[in-house]
Each structure stands twice: as structure tokens, then as C-alpha cells.
Amino acid sequence: MITIRPARVEDAEALPQIEQSAGLAFRAIAELAWLADGDNVSVERHRALITAGACWVAADEKDRPVGFLSAGIEDDALHIWELDVRLDRQGQGIGRALLERAVADARRRGVAAVTLTTFRAVPWNAPFYRKFGFRILEDAEIDGRLASLLGDEAEHGMTLDQRCAMRLDLSRAGTR
Known part of the structure; x- marks a missing residue:
């Protein structure tokens, strides 16, 4: 059984390992396989996001985190920084449950x-979020904050043609 709950500061230690495990899925995509060995968000950054109060974990029956969603309030949006589920727990609806909690x-x-940046064509990225009503922002719709994030990602090897910014307008989105 999985429980979605607010992340606690002590959860921060487990989150980089979950991110590392989730990243292994990129090995199935030749041009993105390098991400499986990339850097993870630091424990310190996780602690800061948890303290800010917009992070959730999916915990197993022993209350051990197996997935997480880290977000923050940026301007008038909840911005999702990271959504990861341990590789051996993927495909069980955990990511969906975390996203539903964040949107709520x-x-x-x-x-x-709710905003985020992600890969356009990776099945568990933009296509996943589209199922929830997120839309890809094009050109003039991308505000300065999201454009800056995409630019930073490009500097770290994620080309702009592969990445996109997405937005779920809460005034128009139905509840799920």
C-alpha cells in the first residue's frame, strides 16, 4: 500500500537515490541514456524545498519513500521541479497519485x-502530463521564468528541441 503524504525533512536523505533509480529508465532511450548517470538534486536542495512546504512523498507500508514530487511557488504558479518514482515501483500509479496531490x-x-519543464517525446514526460490537462507552451506563451529554466537546461545538455515548458491552467482544468 502506498500513502501520499507531505515530505518531511528526514525524507531528504532518501530522495537522491529515488531520483537516481528513476533516471535509469532513460537508458532505454539511446540519445538520453547519459541522464541515467547524471547528477541528482542535492539533499540540501531537497531539504530547502521540503521546508518551503510544497513537496510530497509516496511512502510504502513501512513509511519509506518510494517516490516524490518536489515543487515550489513561483510567481502565481506551483512549479514542479522534480517528479520521480523508484524504477521498480514505476507503472503502479504512484506518479499519478503524486501529481494529483500537487494539483489539489x-x-x-x-x-x-501548475508549471514544469520536461521532455517533449519521452512517454513518461510530456505525454504523461498531457493526460492531466497540461499543455505545451509555445514561443510567446513561455514567460521569462520558464524561458530561463529551459535555457539553463540547454546549458546542461538538454537541447531546446527536446524540451518544453508545460502549464496546467487551474481556472480551466477539470478536477480529476
Whole structure:
């Protein structure tokens, strides 16, 4: 049984290993396989995001994290920084449950949208988020904050033609 709960500071130690495990899925995509060996978000950054109060973990029956969603309030949006589920727990609806919790929290906070940057064509990236009503932002729709994030990602080897910014407008999105 999986429980979705707010992340606690002590969970931060486990989150880089979950991110590393989730990243192994990229080995199945030749041009992105290098991501499986990439850097993970630091424990310190996880602690800061958890303290800010917009992070959730999926915990197993022994309350051990097996997945997480880290986000933060940026302007008038809840911005998803990272959503990862351990490789051996993927395909069980855990990512969906984490995303649903984050969207519900964003609605509760009264923000206008949920945003993120991700890969356009990776099945568990943009196509996954589209199922929830997220849309890919094009050109003029990309605000300065998201454009800056995409630029930073490009500097780290993720080309702009592969990446996209996405947005779920909460005023128009139906509940799930």
C-alpha cells in the first residue's frame, strides 16, 4: 500500500537515490541514456524545498519513500521541479497519485497554474502530463521564468528541441 503524504525533512536523505533509480529508465532511450548517470538534486536542495512546504512523498507500508514530487511557488504558479518514482515501483500509479496531490494543493493555495519543464517525446514526460490537462507552451506563451529554466537546461545538455515548458491552467482544468 502506498500513502501520499507531505515530505518531511528526514525524507531528504532518501530522495537522491529515488531520483537516481528513476533516471535509469532513460537508458532505454539511446540519445538520453547519459541522464541515467547524471547528477541528482542535492539533499540540501531537497531539504530547502521540503521546508518551503510544497513537496510530497509516496511512502510504502513501512513509511519509506518510494517516490516524490518536489515543487515550489513561483510567481502565481506551483512549479514542479522534480517528479520521480523508484524504477521498480514505476507503472503502479504512484506518479499519478503524486501529481494529483500537487494539483489539489495548488488549487487549495489558489494559484493560477501548475508549471514544469520536461521532455517533449519521452512517454513518461510530456505525454504523461498531457493526460492531466497540461499543455505545451509555445514561443510567446513561455514567460521569462520558464524561458530561463529551459535555457539553463540547454546549458546542461538538454537541447531546446527536446524540451518544453508545460502549464496546467487551474481556472480551466477539470478536477480529476
